[in-house]
Amino acid sequence: MNGTAHIDEVARAVLGVEGVAFLKPGVAQQVRSALAGTGRAGATRASGLRMSRSGGGGEGTWDVDVHIVVLGEARAVDVARGTRAAVAECLRRMFPETTAPARITVTVTGLL
């Protein structure tokens, strides 16, 4: 599984969290790209979800930064907690050999 596939997997986990409407740039960037006819594949999703790994060697700490828009009927802090738990679980599933805890930052950028 390559880097893009990892991001896809984590993005799916985030979008599966109850109360998450979409990853941050979903509306503005996607619609603007569509209108301009210059869509950049993957750019939208990657902007709302960033993953990097420090330490190298496949054992370093994952640093994940997630920006989400939350549905209005959900409580923002609960959705943010659910998102962090979903990302942590997804990383554990993808990298069972990694023992270092992931550093996961979740930011609610809007409410629908």
Place this chain on the structure above:
Amino acid sequence: MTARTDPPRPSQPDGDDELLPCGRSLAEVWDLREQEKHDPHLEGCLHCRRAVDELAVLETSVRRLREQSSTAEAYDARALTHRIMDVVRLELRPGRPLPLGEPDEDLWIMESAAARTVRAAAETVRGVRAGSCRITLERLPGREAPLIDVRLEIHAPASAPLQDLAEQVRRSVLTAVDGTLGMVLNGIDIRITDLLDAADEPGEGTDR
């Protein structure tokens, strides 16, 4: 779980805070257009005019999309359009990240999203119009969690008892900030900046 208490890094060079070739940010251009302010630069700048045209096309497209939906009659298309455009605006002018939940949880909410919730809560009080909303953070030595304060300006009905009205607004904001966001406030400073005549008063539960 981490022990990070500093805000996450701001927008990245490849983020949504797009800079036009003329040096202006897309957010600034859209903002001026929405406020219908006279903008001499825009008249002579091809990049800014394109950005404004793009916003108009976006608004039209959102409206058409809603109208074309087979279930359109079940929804208020205008309200939905406003909600979608609100999200677009929030993405372009997000403000600062504010802590959400416990200090060691590394959860954040952008100031603009929180302020919108505060203003909407204030306007559930009959006759109130919300104005400027500032949310400030104060970090005290020896205390991990920063103090979060709201300073909200409102226009109030001239006929209302102002002390009671301010208390209602305070309760409504506290309930929304806790129930909708889950953010813990240290205090709310409400300033009544104008009194509205009966003819100017908005109704209850304004759709924003």
